[in-house]
Structure formats: C-alpha cells, structure tokens
Amino acid sequence: MAKVLQITFDCADPLGLGEFWCEVLGYVRESPPEAETWEEQLRLWKVPESEWNSRNAIIDPEGASPRIYFQRVPEGKSAKNRLHLDIRQAPGLTGEERMAAFEQRAAELVAMGAERVQRLDDNPATGDLGIIVMRDPEGNEFCLD
Structure with missing residues (x-):
C-alpha cells in the first residue's frame, strides 16, 4: 500500500505560518469537514476560542503535493533544521x-x-x-x- 506524506511544522502561530506557506507554495487552507468556515466548524466541535490557532493544515489545490500541518508548541525553535x-x-x-x-x-x-x-x-x-x-x-x- 502506498504511503501518504504529510509535512509537519512545530510553531507558535499555525494560522500565520500557514498563510505564509500558502503564498510561497500556491497552497490553500484545508476546508473544514462539515461547516462553511473553520470558525463555524470549531464552534460545532466546541473548541474553546483560545485553541482556534493551535493547529492548521494547508493543501495543494491540485492534490499533487503533500499536505502541510502546523501545530502550536510551547517552545521556540532552538537550532538549525536538519531537514528543510x-x-x-x-x-x-x-x-x-x-x-x-x-x-x-x-x-x-x-x-x-x-x-x-x-x-x-x-x-x-x-x-x-x-x-x-x-x-x-x-x-x-x-x-x-
């Protein structure tokens, strides 16, 4: 079975960093599964507003390149990337x-x-x-x- 690749970034601002990479790569924010907007979706899931910027995913609109996932972490970046x-x-x-x-x-x-x-x-x-x-x-x- 073929594997699906996702690239994950640990970061402080998943929404902001996702917007940056959308512009760099021509990606779009992944659509919510049930609602028209992510705000509506997060309300449906009863996610506290303080957590609305805890994760984000962007996708290639043509489906050819990997999904990129951003997750908020408490620590900042501290060393050179081993992967870029x-x-x-x-x-x-x-x-x-x-x-x-x-x-x-x-x-x-x-x-x-x-x-x-x-x-x-x-x-x-x-x-x-x-x-x-x-x-x-x-x-x-x-x-x-």
Whole structure:
C-alpha cells in the first residue's frame, strides 16, 4: 500500500505560518469537514476560542503535493533544521537568469516576513547550482532552489 506524506511544522502561530506557506507554495487552507468556515466548524466541535490557532493544515489545490500541518508548541525553535524544504523556484533556468528569478522571489518573501540568510552562486568546481537560503517568519530554513 502506498504511503501518504504529510509535512509537519512545530510553531507558535499555525494560522500565520500557514498563510505564509500558502503564498510561497500556491497552497490553500484545508476546508473544514462539515461547516462553511473553520470558525463555524470549531464552534460545532466546541473548541474553546483560545485553541482556534493551535493547529492548521494547508493543501495543494491540485492534490499533487503533500499536505502541510502546523501545530502550536510551547517552545521556540532552538537550532538549525536538519531537514528543510527546497522551493523549486526556477526549474529550467540557469546562470544569471536563474539567480535573478531567485532574487525577485526572495525580495517578495522578505516583504512577507521571511529572512534572507545567504546567496550561494553556481560553483563550477562541484557542479552545484546557485541557491538562496531563507528562513520563514518563525526561523525555519528553506532554500530557493
């Protein structure tokens, strides 16, 4: 049987971080199972309002990519990620055209609360293509690749 992959983020603000990643990935917030809105659904389930931002899920509207789940945790991020997302921002582009696409997207993401960490240009000695390393609004590393 095939397995279904879900990516989970521990975070302080599941709704806010979910909105950020919706914009980055072109995802949408997962629809509630029974009601028209999540507020109505949470009221039906009798979830206290203080818990309405304790979890959130976003999905690829085309169903091709994994669901991403955000869960509130009490502790903040304390170390470098051992796992990170690579956002394939410029498939098929090379050289300066590729890096220009990354620069444009990095500027847009910084305006949304991301942090630019480092630009690594093409390295002909290793065959590595250039990337821009970023952090989301809660400090999780990802790359424009």
